Amino acid sequence: MMRVTSDEDAALRVHAYVDGELDPANALGVEASMAADPALAAERERIEVFRRLVREHLPPEEPPLGLRARVEAAVGMRRPRMQPSWRALAASIAVTAVVASGATSMLVTPSGSNAAREGIVDAHIRSLMASQPTDVASSDRHNVKPWFNGRIPQSPRVVDLGGDFPLVGGRIDVVGAIPVSTLVYRHGKHLISLTAMPAAGHANSAPALSEDAGYNIVRWTEGEVTYWAVSDASAQELDKFAESFRATPPDR
Amino acid sequence: MGGDEDHHQRFTRLVLPHLGDAYALARWITANRADAEDIVQDASLRAFRAIANVAEGTSRAWFLTIVRNTAYTWLRNNRPSALMVVDDLEKLESEQVATTNLDRGTPETALIAKTEAASLEAAIAELLPAYRETLVLRDVQGLGYREISQVTGVPIGTVMSRLARGRAQVIKTIGGKST
Numbered sequence: 001m002m003r004v005t006s007d008e009d010a011a012l013r014v015h016a017y018v019d020g021e022l023d024p025a026n027a028l029g030v031e032a033s034m035a036a037d038p039a040l041a042a043e044r045e046r047i048e049v050f051r052r053l054v055r056e057h058l059p060p061e062e063p064p065l066g067l068r069a070r071v072e073a074a075v076g077m078r079r080p081r082m083q084p085s086w087r088a089l090a091a092s093i094a095v096t097a098v099v100a101s102g103a104t105s106m107l108v109t110p111s112g113s114n115a116a117r118e119g120i121v122d123a124h125i126r127s128l129m130a131s132q133p134t135d136v137a138s139s140d141r142h143n144v145k146p147w148f149n150g151r152i153p154q155s156p157r158v159v160d161l162g163g164d165f166p167l168v169g170g171r172i173d174v175v176g177a178i179p180v181s182t183l184v185y186r187h188g189k190h191l192i193s194l195t196a197m198p199a200a201g202h203a204n205s206a207p208a209l210s211e212d213a214g215y216n217i218v219r220w221t222e223g224e225v226t227y228w229a230v231s232d233a234s235a236q237e238l239d240k241f242a243e244s245f246r247a248t249p250p251d252r
Numbered sequence: 253m254g255g256d257e258d259h260h261q262r263f264t265r266l267v268l269p270h271l272g273d274a275y276a277l278a279r280w281i282t283a284n285r286a287d288a289e290d291i292v293q294d295a296s297l298r299a300f301r302a303i304a305n306v307a308e309g310t311s312r313a314w315f316l317t318i319v320r321n322t323a324y325t326w327l328r329n330n331r332p333s334a335l336m337v338v339d340d341l342e343k344l345e346s347e348q349v350a351t352t353n354l355d356r357g358t359p360e361t362a363l364i365a366k367t368e369a370a371s372l373e374a375a376i377a378e379l380l381p382a383y384r385e386t387l388v389l390r391d392v393q394g395l396g397y398r399e400i401s402q403v404t405g406v407p408i409g410t411v412m413s414r415l416a417r418g419r420a421q422v423i424k425t426i427g428g429k430s431t
Contacts, residue, residue: 012412015419019390021397042361049361050423054391057369063271067289071271074293075300077260129297189290 014040018047070232073214076125116197117219117228119175121212123182124193124230127171133191134169134184144170148181156181156196157225159248165192165241185241190233192241199226207242209235218242262303266311267296273312273393274319280388281323283377287330288323295322313399320385320403360427367426375425383418390415 010033016022017030034040127133136147144167145158151172160167168184173195185192199221207220216238218229227245231238274295278288295318299306306314376384382404389395389403400415401408 008413008416012416015416016397016412019397045361046364046423047419049364050419051391053365053367053372053426057367057372058392060393061272061276063275063292064285064289067275067292068268068271070289070293071268071296074297075260075263077263129301 010037010040011043014043015047018044018051069214073125073232074128076122076129076213115176116226117210117212117217120173120193120195120197120228121215121217121230123173123175123195124215125213127173127182127184127193128191133171133193135171137169139167139169141167144183148172152179152181154181154196154198154225156183158183159245161185161241161244161248165244187231187233187237187241190231190237192229192231192233192238194245195228195230197226197228198224200224202226207239207246209239211235220246222246259300259303263300266303266306266308267299267315270312270315271296274315276392277316277319277385277388278323280376280384280392281320281381282327282331287326291323291326292319294326295319298322313395313402316389316393316395317403363427364423371426372422375422378425379418379421383414383421386411386414387418387422391419 013022013026013030014034017027017034022030030040034044136144138144138147139160141158141160145156147170148154148156156170158167158170165185165187168186168191170181170183172179173182173193174180175195175197178198180195180197182193182195185194202221202224204223205219205221207218210217210219215230215232216235218235218238218241220227220242227242229238229242229245231241233241271292274292275288278291278295279285282288282291295315299315299318302318376387379387385404386400389400390397395403397408397411397415400411404411406414
């Protein structure tokens with residue numbers, strides 16, 4: 001164990017010595033060999049200078065702003081109430097910018113509690129934690145739409161948006177004890193859950209944006225159905241998704 | 253739900269303190285900040301699902317193992333070309349067994365000490381992935397050899413030789429640039 005078998009072996013021991021990985025007996029052996037061989041002593045000096053350089057220039061990092069909130073949202077944790085959330089603040093600035101630009105007719109809903117919204121966001125989070133975000137996985141709406149038959153009373157509108165928002169599949173969520181259809185679309189690496197809630201007697205409404213547990217939500221009502229799109233995609237992209245869904249006829 | 257709450261508390265205690273290290277490791281592996289954030293989010297979810305199984309004192313190395321594996325899976329799926337060099341590494345290492353001996357012509361320590369942060373980062377980024385992750389885990393994140401062996405899934409002897417070679421190459425690069 002103590003025998004130095006080659007230059008490489010000797011060098012590795014010097015590294016281990018500087019790293020504090022050797023027991024006292026082996027450390028003593030390395031100290032003796034460094035005293036005897038200037039090349040080993042120089043190696044030690046280089047390693048120590050290098051380590052100082054790294055400590056100075058590459059100190060331990062804080063996670064980027066918003067990453068902790070993203071992670072907490074992904075595992076279904078609620079943020080502490082008293083702590084201001086920079087992410088929420090940043091999101092609200094983004095929303096304001098979109099509204100102020102007049103590019104869309106979006107309305108910002110008050111972020112007060114809403115049982116349906118919480119249920120839908122919870123379902124989205126649960127689906128991300130499950131091994132599959134869908135009960136039926138298919139990019140073909142002709143497979144997804146019939147799957148809902150007999151499982152829920154309504155026949156959901158299933159459209160294939162292709163392009164930026166490919167269809168991934170569908171699932172049944174239970175929101176407030178009502179089984180409802182949820183379609184899952186993908187945007188880049190983000191999944192979008194689109195839940196259709198029966199809304200008989202409700203007036204049509206334009207897409208409205210809100211945020212819950214770090215997720216963006218766009219809600220609109222059309223033909224006695226209220227649609228909820230939930231995702232960690234940005235507010236603008238989710239709005240684009242809603243526009244695209246609303247603009248695409250079901251039989252495309 | 254009481255059970256969920258315990259898992260969340262455990263996650264807060266054992267995983268959340270290491271988000272900075274996790275992000276840094278994912279960024280060193282992918283060389284991309286946005287990808288690193290997505291990887292950390294994904295890895296966190298995996299860690300949360302397995303949070304009941306982690307032992308108290310080992311949570312950092314355990315979480316970094318998940319982050320590392322998630323990052324390589326991500327690279328394999330999204331940037332397979334970045335990984336081709338990794339496949340060649342074992343062959344390379346077996347061929348190079350005796351080449352990294354003491355390089356008696358290495359740069360002066362005084363030159364090394366003057367290196368700027370950007371040159372240091374660039375020199376580390378140039379390393380082969382296996383050398384880079386070993387060096388980052390040891391020198392940037394302060395893991396011990398045994399922990400690095402656990403995170404990267406190779407024997408301690410391999411950790412030692414990768415670390416020595418990685419350091420030697422970085423020192424050579426920055427020593428050359430300072431002149």
